[in-house]
Amino acid sequence: MEIAASATPATRALATDAVHAGREDLVELGVHAPPLDLSTTYPSHDAAGEAARIDAFATTGARPDGPPVYARLDNPTTARFETALAKLEGTESAVAFASGMAALTAVLLVRASMGLRHVVAVRPLYGCSDHLLNAGLLGTEVTWTDPAGIGEALRPDTGLVMVETPANPTLAEVDLRAVRQACGSVPLLVDNTFATPVLQRPAEEGARLVLHSATKYLGGHGDVMGGVVACDEEFARKLRQVRFATGGVLHPMAGYLLLRGLSTLPVRVRAASTTAADLARRLTTDPRVARVHYPSIGGAMISFEVYGNPHDVIAGVRLITPAVSLGSVDTLIQHPASISHRIVDADDRRSAGVSDRLLRMSVGLEDVEDLWRDLTEALSARSVRSALPAQPAREGDREGLQPRPVGR
Numbered sequence: 348m349e350i351a352a353s354a355t356p357a358t359r360a361l362a363t364d365a366v367h368a369g370r371e372d373l374v375e376l377g378v379h380a381p382p383l384d385l386s387t388t389y390p391s392h393d394a395a396g397e398a399a400r401i402d403a404f405a406t407t408g409a410r411p412d413g414p415p416v417y418a419r420l421d422n423p424t425t426a427r428f429e430t431a432l433a434k435l436e437g438t439e440s441a442v443a444f445a446s447g448m449a450a451l452t453a454v455l456l457v458r459a460s461m462g463l464r465h466v467v468a469v470r471p472l473y474g475c476s477d478h479l480l481n482a483g484l485l486g487t488e489v490t491w492t493d494p495a496g497i498g499e500a501l502r503p504d505t506g507l508v509m510v511e512t513p514a515n516p517t518l519a520e521v522d523l524r525a526v527r528q529a530c531g532s533v534p535l536l537v538d539n540t541f542a543t544p545v546l547q548r549p550a551e552e553g554a555r556l557v558l559h560s561a562t563k564y565l566g567g568h569g570d571v572m573g574g575v576v577a578c579d580e581e582f583a584r585k586l587r588q589v590r591f592a593t594g595g596v597l598h599p600m601a602g603y604l605l606l607r608g609l610s611t612l613p614v615r616v617r618a619a620s621t622t623a624a625d626l627a628r629r630l631t632t633d634p635r636v637a638r639v640h641y642p643s644i645g646g647a648m649i650s651f652e653v654y655g656n657p658h659d660v661i662a663g664v665r666l667i668t669p670a671v672s673l674g675s676v677d678t679l680i681q682h683p684a685s686i687s688h689r690i691v692d693a694d695d696r697r698s699a700g701v702s703d704r705l706l707r708m709s710v711g712l713e714d715v716e717d718l719w720r721d722l723t724e725a726l727s728a729r730s731v732r733s734a735l736p737a738q739p740a741r742e743g744d745r746e747g748l749q750p751r752p753v754g755r
């Protein structure tokens with residue numbers, strides 16, 4: 348019998364990489380599930396050898412050959428997740444962190460260490476990303492602009508251009524190719540949390556840095572927090588050095604769960620996207636809904652504005668979970684002006700299109716009819732129904748929303 352050499356083609360489909368990347372050595376190890384290494388330290392009687400390995404890491408930031416010395420340098424289980432994510436995003440490397448915010452922090456610190464503290468960014472961004480840039484907590488100075496203004500906003504000390512697409516929470520989309528051109532030699536960071544590599548691979552459009560809150564779709568089950576930056580090995584080395592020095596490491600158990608999450612990522616994202624597209628279509632024709640936002644590239648996130656009081660929709664859901672975060676197997680809904688984007692100044696929030704009437708829903712894997720029933724019942728809450736359609740949404744109302752009537 349002849350087995351064709353082409354059984355392992357050079358490029359494999361994303362769905363195949365999702366279940367095999369980061370696991371290349373398992374057959375050789377004689378195991379089926381990846382090992383979980385919880386060691387904080389690694390024994391060695393060769394102190395001179397350890398010194399050389401520490402020097403090598405300090406000067407290059409390359410992953411150490413052999414065991415890591417200490418868990419803050421590297422971890423073999425987390426490294427499997429990094430390898431797999433880099434494969435899915437089509438980058439040389441990836442570096443994982445304790446959370447999405449720790450990942451963004453490390454990127455900003457790498458650039459600040461080179462004296463490049465100025466960031467050009469497009470709103471909306473995830474609320475805490477906006478806050479981290481705008482509050483100057485890391486000495487960052489930010490210029491907010493629309494995509495067309497990026498070129499003009501660049502300065503000699505600009506270290507980063509940052510966009511999110513589809514953006515949290517409005518699902519606004521950015522033309523990555525055009526943005527990339529405007530950046531010149533300044534690294535472009537794309538937060539790809541909402542799209543995932545299943546729907547969009549920003550590195551192919553020229554983004555140097557692709558950031559994820561791994562807490563969301565990559566983990567996919569609402570039980571692991573993490574962040575990751577997919578990029579070239581040169582930038583990855585700097586990120587590893589910052590991670591080592593500042594300590595924002597991903598726990599190995601989280602690395603294990605994230606690798607496991609990646610294996611079902613394409614299936615989860617495609618299934619949830621099909622349901623989300625269906626729900627978005629139904630919401631568009633619903634007279635209680637003023638506006639529906641759904642990305643042209645698809646995805647499992649929907650945002651919509653109601654004529655009535657959005658707090659009543661949150662209070663009215665029963666199957667859908669009223670909670671911040673996204674990307675889990677179950678459907679979540681939240682009110683960005685109250686929660687995910689609360690920390691952003693109200694005027695900045697509204698001018699970025701985050702209306703006080705906006706609700707953001709992360710569609711999970713439930714049956715579409717069960718979700719629609721829950722949603723439509725929540726939309727029937729008294730004030731949601733009574734406010735339409737004669738009383739239009741008061742965009743930019745500085746007083747915000749009226750409190751819910753008591754006792755109803």
Ligand SMILES: *Cc1c(COP(=O)(O)O)cnc(C)c1O
Binds near residue numbers: 511538
């Ligand atoms: C949640 C989120 C983040 C922050 O990630 P954490 O893991 O919560 O730190 C960053 N970007 C986007 C788009 C997010 O949704």
